[in-house]
Amino acid sequence: MPTVFDSYDLCVPGVRALQPYQPGKPVAELEREYGVENVIKLASNESPLGPSPRAVTAAEETIRDLGRYPDGGGFLLSQALAEKHGVDPACITLGNGSSDVLDMIARVFLMPGYNAVFSEYAFAVYPISVQAAGATARVALACNGDNGPWLGHNLLAMSDLVGDHTRVVFIANPNNPTGTWLQADELKSFVSQLPNHVVVVVDEAYFEYVDKPGYPDASQWLDDYPNLVVTRTFSKAYGLAGLRVGYSLSQPAVADLLNRVRQPFNVNSVAQAAALAALEDSRHLEKAVQLNREGLRQLVTGLQALGIPFVESAGNFVTVDTGCDAAAVYENMLRKGVIVRPVANYGLPNHLRISVGLPDENERLLNIFGNVLEQVSA
Numbered sequence: 001m002p003t004v005f006d007s008y009d010l011c012v013p014g015v016r017a018l019q020p021y022q023p024g025k026p027v028a029e030l031e032r033e034y035g036v037e038n039v040i041k042l043a044s045n046e047s048p049l050g051p052s053p054r055a056v057t058a059a060e061e062t063i064r065d066l067g068r069y070p071d072g073g074g075f076l077l078s079q080a081l082a083e084k085h086g087v088d089p090a091c092i093t094l095g096n097g098s099s100d101v102l103d104m105i106a107r108v109f110l111m112p113g114y115n116a117v118f119s120e121y122a123f124a125v126y127p128i129s130v131q132a133a134g135a136t137a138r139v140a141l142a143c144n145g146d147n148g149p150w151l152g153h154n155l156l157a158m159s160d161l162v163g164d165h166t167r168v169v170f171i172a173n174p175n176n177p178t179g180t181w182l183q184a185d186e187l188k189s190f191v192s193q194l195p196n197h198v199v200v201v202v203d204e205a206y207f208e209y210v211d212k213p214g215y216p217d218a219s220q221w222l223d224d225y226p227n228l229v230v231t232r233t234f235s236k237a238y239g240l241a242g243l244r245v246g247y248s249l250s251q252p253a254v255a256d257l258l259n260r261v262r263q264p265f266n267v268n269s270v271a272q273a274a275a276l277a278a279l280e281d282s283r284h285l286e287k288a289v290q291l292n293r294e295g296l297r298q299l300v301t302g303l304q305a306l307g308i309p310f311v312e313s314a315g316n317f318v319t320v321d322t323g324c325d326a327a328a329v330y331e332n333m334l335r336k337g338v339i340v341r342p343v344a345n346y347g348l349p350n351h352l353r354i355s356v357g358l359p360d361e362n363e364r365l366l367n368i369f370g371n372v373l374e375q376v377s378a
């Protein structure tokens with residue numbers, strides 16, 4: 001018996017080896033710590049437009065009923081999502097953000113002795129959920145520019161890592177933090193050659209933003225692949241990151257299992273009502289997508305003019321190569337009131353991820369970024 005209580009010694013090995021998820025720095029924190037004002041945050045891939053006003057109204061109306069538990073089954077929202085996607089409501093699993101659904105998938109299909117396959121530079125929630133479930137992560141090397149888009153998922157390398165004890169494959173399309181994406185033909189043939197003991201998760205958090213030719217809607221393939229799970233979220237283009245609503249689409253048998261581990265009231269009543277109203281406001285969504293298209297073009301054009309290399313992105317962000325230790329650039333930008341996202345925790349110490357903001361925010365970012373890079377490299 002231990003003589004003292006040591007939580008680190010007692011916790012399960014997967015958790016002991018974990019690093020917590022590192023979120024973007026909140027505006028209030030920067031103002032408090034650095035005493036700067038007029039802070040802009042282009043660090044968390046949030047929508048600069050925010051949510052639909054209809055979603056805000058729905059949220060406000062629901063607040064009067066906070067004494068009640070939410071609808072644990074999320075009936076109305078599931079119904080509306082099922083209609084939107086042309087599937088049975090039994091195919092929908094609601095999550096407290098899509099990260100919640102990703103975690104449910106890990107808890108349902110992984111345990112010690114099993115492994116999950118994903119790419120280098122893939123979304124940070126995958127390794128956290130896999131390790132917390134006690135399983136092993138098998139990380140495939142990303143493309144190097146010759147065998148596919150630089151930093152993009154290498155599906156061949158991922159296939160090679162799938163073995164008898166693989167239970168889950170995570171694919172972000174497009175991926176965060178790289179912004180790289182996969183084409184319909186390559187992704188579909190990857191999914192179809194996976195063995196029957198593997199669940200494949202296609203994470204489409206940025207789906208609404210993508211306007212690249214050949215980009216697939218993997219939810220269209222659910223009838224063909226009983227092992228396919230597609231995740232979506234209200235956090236990005238719908239502008240509801242603060243409320244935490246996401247969901248997955250799968251065949252009912254997988255959804256049934258996910259619902260067994262889902263916390264009974266994981267999506268709160270305000271979030272359900274706001275998401276439902278957001279779904280009904282397609283004009284607002286179009287506006288957000290259009291704003292992003294223009295903002296991404298503005299950022300990309302500005303970066304090109306500054307001669308700063310970046311990864312071509314299908315999302316609402318762009319990851320740039322600072323050509324030096326990005327931590328110094330990040331710090332300097334913080335002092336000028338601009339928050340971007342370091343991605344050293346992804347194995348990209350020279351890169352920074354910049355979210356698309358409003359036109360004047362993008363302009364300020366570009367001005368400051370140019371100046372800071374000059375200073376740091378001088």
Ligand SMILES: *Cc1c(COP(=O)(O)O)cnc(C)c1O
Pocket residue numbers: 045096097098099100123172174175176203205232233234235236241244245246
């Ligand atoms: C932002 C993001 C998510 C979604 O996060 P939520 O939990 O829904 O807020 C999922 N996957 C990727 C790749 C993301 O970038």
